[in-house]
Amino acid sequence: GAVVSQHPSWVICKSGTSVKIECRSLDFQATTMFWYRQFPKQSLMLMATSNEGSKATYEQGVEKDKFLINHASLTLSTLTVTSAHPEDSSFYICSAFTSGGSNEQFFGPGTRLTVL
Amino acid sequence: RKEVEQDPGPFNVPEGATVAFNCTYSNSASQSFFWYRQDCRKEPKLLMSVYSSGNEDGRFTAQLNRASQYISLLIRDSKLSDSATYLCVVNMEYNFNKFYFGSGTKLNVKP
Numbered sequence: 737g738a739v740v741s742q743h744p745s746w747v748i749c750k751s752g753t754s755v756k757i758e759c760r761s762l763d764f765q766a767t768t769m770f771w772y773r774q775f776p777k778q779s780l781m782l783m784a785t786s787n788e789g790s791k792a793t794y795e796q797g798v799e800k801d802k803f804l805i806n807h808a809s810l811t812l813s814t815l816t817v818t819s820a821h822p823e824d825s826s827f828y829i830c831s832a833f834t835s836g837g838s839n840e841q842f843f844g845p846g847t848r849l850t851v852l
Numbered sequence: 853r854k855e856v857e858q859d860p861g862p863f864n865v866p867e868g869a870t871v872a873f874n875c876t877y878s879n880s881a882s883q884s885f886f887w888y889r890q891d892c893r894k895e896p897k898l899l900m901s902v903y904s905s906g907n908e909d910g911r912f913t914a915q916l917n918r919a920s921q922y923i924s925l926l927i928r929d930s931k932l933s934d935s936a937t938y939l940c941v942v943n944m945e946y947n948f949n950k951f952y953f954g955s956g957t958k959l960n961v962k963p
Contacts, residue, residue, distance in 0.1 A: 770951070779939065779955040780896070829895050840886070841951060843895040 738764045740832045742844035749820055750852055756816045757847045759830030765810035766832035770841065771803075774827040786813050820851040855879060856942050858954035866962055869930045873957045875940030876922045884943035885916055887925050889936045890956065896939055899925075930961045 739762040749755050759769055768787050772780040784805050786792040792805040804816040817824055827848050831841040858875045865871050877885075885902035900907065902914040902923050913926040927934055940954035 780953045782951070782953075785950065827893070840898055840901070843897070846893075846895045848893075 738762075738832070738842045740766075740830065740842045740844040742830055742847050744847060745845060746848040746850075748850045748852065751821055752819055754816055754818045755820055755849060756814055757828055757830075757849075759813045759815070759832070759844050761811045761832040761842070764832070764834060766813075766834055767810065768833045769807060769813040770831045770833065771805060771813075771815050772829045772831070774829060774846075780829060783815075817849065820849070822851045825849055825851045854954075855952035856940055856954040858940050858957050860955055860957060862958040862960050864960045864962060865930055867930055867932060869961075870926065870928045871930055871959065872924055872926045873938055873940075873959075874922055874924050875954050875957075876920075877940075877942045877952070878921070879942075879944060880918075880921060882921075882942045882944055885914075885923050886941040886943070887912075887914060887923075888939040888941055890939055891936050899938070927959075930959075932961050932963060935959055935961045 741760045743758045747755055770785055771783045773783050774780050782795050783798045784792045784794045786805050786807040788807050788810050794800045802818055807813040827846050829846040830844045833841040856877050863871055887899040888896040889899045890896040900909050900914050902916045904916055906915045911928045915924045937956040937958045939956045942952045944950055
């Protein structure tokens, strides 16, 4: 299957700082990228849907000014957690999707964020 | 009501057992259905898509019942390596290709 990378794989930061997470589709062009968050023992929660060249669509309850998403190309999307707080500590996973194919989404390996 | 609902389990079964999971979805306009597997602290990985006629991949069989709006996953001859959380995923293509995840069903296969 297609390969999606995420960087960094884990990050520890101080409260109040911002953290940028990159999601790249390595061998295909993704028309859409999704950003998810997963707290321990819970399922993936969709945060936002990102289409290349347009503004991201955020799910209800997700602050767009706190979670900045940039999707500058068909192979790269970034999520920036601004002014991170301990409650933002979570596992952030991106996935990439191309319409017209098998409708499968390919997941990145995830980024584990710990905010102290 | 959640878009996709699953029994969280855990299902504790011995090696060699047959185990089945069900998943119900609320929107009859749902188009595509998948089972993903997620290991602890890892990203989900596609196990299999679910087709209307049902499909089989080795020890795994998936079924779709549109009338009752549920999908199922059957695992035969369980292996220790099958221990994971199984996620039911539904795609509604009319809605920006949005995917809805169930909360997952945890399976523990014991020796």
